[in-house]
Amino acid sequence: MGKYLVTKRVNGEFQFNLKAGNGQTILASEGYSTKAGCENGIESVRKNAQDDGRFERKESSNGKHYFNLKAGNNQIIGNSEMYESVAARENGIESVKKNAPDAIIEDQTA
Template sequence: MIKIDKDKDGSFHFILESVDGKTLLKSISFTSKNEVNNVIKDIRCFKNANGKFFERKTNTDGKFLVELKNSSGKVIGSSGLYSSEAGMENGILNISNSLDLGVK
C-alpha cells in the first residue's frame, strides 16, 4: 500500500507499507501532492528493473538499509534499518511488492 501524507509545513511524502501495515520505506518531502503522484507513477514503471533503483547501504553501526532512487538517480526514499543483509534483501522484495498495491 502506498500512503500519501501531508506534513505540518504543507509538504507531502509517501510511505510504502506492507500488507500488514508495517512501514517499509518513507519518501523525502515533495512540494505538492501532484509531484508525489508523478513520483509514484515513475517508480511503478521501473519496479521490475532488476533492482537498479535500489541502493543497498550499511550504516556506521553495521545495520543495513535501502535507498530508492528515481530514474534520474536522485534518492527519493529510505527504508528502516535491517539487522542482516538477508533481511534487507527481503525488504527490497517487500518494497517491490508494495508498489503493486493501491494508493491510499
C-alpha cells in the first residue's frame, strides 16, 4: 500500500511525497506555507490522479522522461522523478493512479 509522507523543508515549507508500496517516491509536491495547504494538495492528488488527462507527459533537455500531475485549474500539484524511457514513465503514472486514492498519510512534522 502506498503512503503520503508529509515533511517540513529547512525553509519551513511543508511538502509531501507519494510513495509506492515498495517505498519508492513516485510523486513529489511543491512546497506549501501551511500544513493545511499541504493536506489540500494531497486531496487534490487523490482526486486528479484518476484522470489520465491530468498527467502532463514531458521530456527534459537531456532526453529523460518525466510527468507532472495537474489540477483542474492547470496548476502542477506533483511531479515525478526522471525516467530513462517512455515505458518507465508510463509505469510511474500507473503507479500514481493505483496508489494515490487509498494511500495513508504519514505526518513526520509533529
